[in-house]
Amino acid sequence: MVEYKLTTPLKEEDVRKLSIEDVVYVSGIIYTARDMAHRRFIELAEKGQKPPVQMDGAVIYHAGPVVRKLDGEWEVVSAGPTTSSRMNRVTPTLLKYYTIRMIIGKGGMSREVADALKERGAVYCHYTGGAAVLAAKCVKRVVKVEWLDLGVPEALWVLEVEDFGPLIVTMDAQGNSLYEKLELEVSKRVRGMLRR
Amino acid sequence: MRASLIEEVAFQLIKRASIVLPKDVKSSLQKAYEEETSKLGKTQLKAIIDNITIAERLNSPVCQDTGIVSFFIKGRSLDHKALEESLRRATIRATKEVPLRPNAVHPLTRKNSGDNTGLHIPGVTLMYEDADYVDITATLKGGGSENMSALYMIPPGEGIEGVKRVVLETIVNAGGQPCPPTVVNIGIGGTVDLTFKLAKMAMIRPLGVRHPEEEVARLEKELLELVNSTGIGPMGLGGRTTALDVKIEYAYCHTASLPVGINLQCWADRRATARIYPDGSWKILN
Numbered sequence: 001m002v003e004y005k006l007t008t009p010l011k012e013e014d015v016r017k018l019s020i021e022d023v024v025y026v027s028g029i030i031y032t033a034r035d036m037a038h039r040r041f042i043e044l045a046e047k048g049q050k051p052p053v054q055m056d057g058a059v060i061y062h063a064g065p066v067v068r069k070l071d072g073e074w075e076v077v078s079a080g081p082t083t084s085s086r087m088n089r090v091t092p093t094l095l096k097y098y099t100i101r102m103i104i105g106k107g108g109m110s111r112e113v114a115d116a117l118k119e120r121g122a123v124y125c126h127y128t129g130g131a132a133v134l135a136a137k138c139v140k141r142v143v144k145v146e147w148l149d150l151g152v153p154e155a156l157w158v159l160e161v162e163d164f165g166p167l168i169v170t171m172d173a174q175g176n177s178l179y180e181k182l183e184l185e186v187s188k189r190v191r192g193m194l195r196r
Numbered sequence: 197m198r199a200s201l202i203e204e205v206a207f208q209l210i211k212r213a214s215i216v217l218p219k220d221v222k223s224s225l226q227k228a229y230e231e232e233t234s235k236l237g238k239t240q241l242k243a244i245i246d247n248i249t250i251a252e253r254l255n256s257p258v259c260q261d262t263g264i265v266s267f268f269i270k271g272r273s274l275d276h277k278a279l280e281e282s283l284r285r286a287t288i289r290a291t292k293e294v295p296l297r298p299n300a301v302h303p304l305t306r307k308n309s310g311d312n313t314g315l316h317i318p319g320v321t322l323m324y325e326d327a328d329y330v331d332i333t334a335t336l337k338g339g340g341s342e343n344m345s346a347l348y349m350i351p352p353g354e355g356i357e358g359v360k361r362v363v364l365e366t367i368v369n370a371g372g373q374p375c376p377p378t379v380v381n382i383g384i385g386g387t388v389d390l391t392f393k394l395a396k397m398a399m400i401r402p403l404g405v406r407h408p409e410e411e412v413a414r415l416e417k418e419l420l421e422l423v424n425s426t427g428i429g430p431m432g433l434g435g436r437t438t439a440l441d442v443k444i445e446y447a448y449c450h451t452a453s454l455p456v457g458i459n460l461q462c463w464a465d466r467r468a469t470a471r472i473y474p475d476g477s478w479k480i481l482n
Binding site: 001021023036063064065066068077078079080082083085106107108126128129130131132133134135136137151152153166168170178179182183185186187189190193194 | 235236239240243244246247250251254256257258259260261262295296297298299301306308310338339340343360361364368371372373375422425426427428429431432433434462463464
């Protein structure tokens with residue numbers, strides 16, 4: 001359980017050194033993206049078009065914030081992570097098209113995603129589900145919002161963050177998944193319980 | 197009862213539910229934090245408790261998923277139409293003023309109404325109670341935990357062992373996704389529409405309050421112990437706190453059936469209840 005502070009854009013060596021159970025704090029720029037934004041990122045890449053944000057060394061945050069507009073400026077009120085497994089199917093494709101170095105979410109992702117993270121040199125970090133006010137406190141500024149036509153939760157929010165965390169590395173760039181490790185232990189215990 | 201009064205109370209309930217967790221939930225999380233032995237699990241419970249404290253201080257919604265709004269009303273001789281309209285207006289107002297995240301979308305086109313209302317939403321459940329007062333409970337149910345719901349039609353011959361099997365199966369499949377520690381709300385019996393209604397009735401019962409019938413109360417306790425022996429832990433990162441409680445409501449069912457509806461509630465168990473008296477005064481009960 002080593003603690004790291006990282007600044008965006010992330011480099012490959014920044015994330016290759018991380019192992020599962022490490023704790024990370026991220027500063028810089030992160031992008032929120034959920035189901036609909038994932039779909040749009042991929043559609044743009046397939047049409048050979050560029051998204052409206054810089055994707056090299058990007059950090060993707062599975063989240064749909066509560067926002068309000070104060071004096072014409074957006075403010076993030078609450079911004080915890082959403083369930084990442086909904087993005088399992090599209091994430092290997094997203095990682096193929098873009099040089100994303102970190103995905104932040106909750107609940108973990110599939111073996112296919114773990115393999116793609118290893119191949120591309122990226123990690124998946126867990127942020128406490130529902131800890132939305134803690135998260136919002138780390139958001140210094142809404143830089144901009146794109147794709148608002150998808151609705152507030154599904155839009156691409158570009159956030160400037162400071163010491164965003166504590167994030168727990170649960171899938172590292174070596175292909176390890178803390179979820180798989182725990183699942184094995186849990187299923188062994190449950191088999192024992194039902195046999196009784 | 198005046199429509200404007202219902203609207204005002206309902207608005208205050210949504211606001212409170214989104215920002216302040218009920219006392220029973222807060223003390224249950226605190227106890228879980230003290231008793232958790234897993235290092236990673238403890239970091240998660242610490243973040244949850246810090247988050248709850250800051251949310252109250254800043255008057256901010258405790259989670260960004262402010263959920264789908266549902267109301268449960270107990271009383272007699274209620275005017276359904278007026279009631280539903282008041283509750284809809286309260287939801288629209290709360291979305292703007294708290295603010296809540298607009299979550300309600302058309303299921304097929306995915307178009308967001310922008311105000312947390314739509315066909316049959318907010319949900320309204322009316323329950324008859326022979327009393328002068330009216331109790332209104334507002335609940336905000338997040339999508340992540342709702343997505344882990346499961347309906348099982350168990351062969352009746354499997355009995356209580358079957359109920360244990362499917363509850364464990366649901367909890368293990370869900371892993372960290374429903375934001376554990378969860379509350380496991382279970383409806384047993386009925387026809388399937390009623391099965392999940394029963395699970396939702398269990399949802400509005402406070403944590404630690406057992407079912408009045410001894411046999412059901414015993415099953416609640418046994419299931420809680422089983423679920424917490426899985427080791428899934430807070431946020432699925434390992435530990436002894438996978439659920440804060442298990443609650444069951446039941447109804448009679450067909451002799452050929454044993455329906456079990458399992459509805460998971462994330463740690464942000466957001467509900468607020470108010471009692472409105474005939475003279476128009478009201479107070480929040482939790």
